[in-house]
Amino acid sequence: MCFLFSSAAQARDVRVTTWNMSWLTLRGAQDSSMPADVYRRTDADIAKLSGYAARLGSDVIAFQEVDGAGVAARVFQAPTYKIFITNDPVVQRVGVAVRNTLTVERHPDVTALNVYSAQAPHPLRSGLDITVSDGKGSLRILVVHLKTGCWDNPPDEQKHACPTLQSQFAVLSDWILERQDEGEAFAVLGDFNRRMTPGDPFFHELATSAPLLLTTAGHASPCWGGEYFIDHILLGGAAKNWLVPDSLRVMSYKHDGTSPKALSDHCPVSVELSLP
Template identity: 45%
Template sequence: MRILLALLLLLPAVVQAAELKLATWNLEWLTARPAGDPALPADVRPKQPEDVARLRGYAETLAADVVAFQEVDGPEMAARIFPPDRYVIHVTGDRVVQRTGFAVRKGIAFAANPDLAGLDLYPQARNRLRSGADVTLQLPGGMLRLLAVHLKTGCREDRLTASDRPACATLRAQLAPLQGWIAQRRAEGVPFVLMGDFNRWMDGRDAFWAALNQPAPLARATAGKSSPCWGGGGFIDHIIAGGAARGWMQADSLRVLVFRETGIEWKRRLTDHCPVSVRFHLPD
């Protein structure tokens, strides 16, 4: 009887595995630290409990199988948005407030891989960058490797190879570890997806996007589209597939969960990023 019950509990995850909903969401300074904490910029206002509850409600509406999240101060804070009765949390080992990680729906087996620490170009600096969170989903049809990133801000649309802005130099330098990670996945023959806040528009003849494609051809769900989040604009939150996962990604399933609340005050209270999701049809 116990064995039958265990099989029944596992059945929904197996059935749902034929289609996988992946999402990325920057939760903007999700921390329990108080205002004025030395680890926070002076202008950061930590979220109130009622705001966290609203975000948790949106996470429930999102109902993604896997969420790559950014700007979360550890697994305990992530669990306030993605409750432990529904999700398993994995967060990088960075000693920073703005960490990246994953919320993986219970019933989906995964293994945590070492952080992509090479994205943190200045490990000795006070204002450190964020490592990438790296996991492998162990699905009925095989493995799917996922990388969650939060890249350097401040070079959203500048000509990457011509700009002399320090932020652009940093973003250029972050390309090498990303290219290395992609090249490794191609060599292994493992399907993979990169998700997160790239802080970069990639449409047109963008040098950053072209460089990402050098180790392996990629498909980007957000290509040629505009986001309706907080009044609209170009996407900087992207979901990018490589290897066999390019054929699994259903680009027409791209969705942005827009908040019901409007106005600059709500944007400050919640997050300036909306969840972005896309569905993948997986092989049997």
């Protein structure tokens, strides 16, 4: 299932991707808002990421761990892409790059995903909520990056990050229920920090709000030698029927000696959607 996309990709309708870019920032080594051991990308590193983004050829790229629109635009370059990013006061923000042939309506950030109290020293990330359209069909999209540490633990575990992640899943359930009530085609995608499967109780919680298609179900990721998916693309409403069969792809990186720190420890995960 490991593919490196070429620029001569086959004809398709809309390619949707999620990509955690692993502390993509231009801040200096002395910036106190970041851990001291975070790798700082060089111009050459960013140029490589931009090359992979161009080769990916996606129409919608939901990204995570990006420090603002400026550095995002160096990877997803104009005029091909328009950049939208949350208003969170954190380094690791979520956002989306949308091909300029699509129109975008932005909705308020889903700040309820920050389930911490106002006194918490480090807030959790909001979700980015947009609708994209090709002039005929439209897709409501929520981009997320959820709390790490509850990879496949049971839902009743009261330590580590599981109670926090469960609270965030409750927020997602509410958002999904609203989309279902409004009859919208929708997708929730990003870094869930959860090895979700169709049998996962956390996924079941989301699916009680609306029927969902977990596009990564039954697959493992080849990223950096192989792992279970924590980056997912969920489809709901009419979008469940838009998935092009067997279109799930993971873009792996070339084995040229470049480390995950210089690129990302996550690989882009994509599916093709055939909008009506």
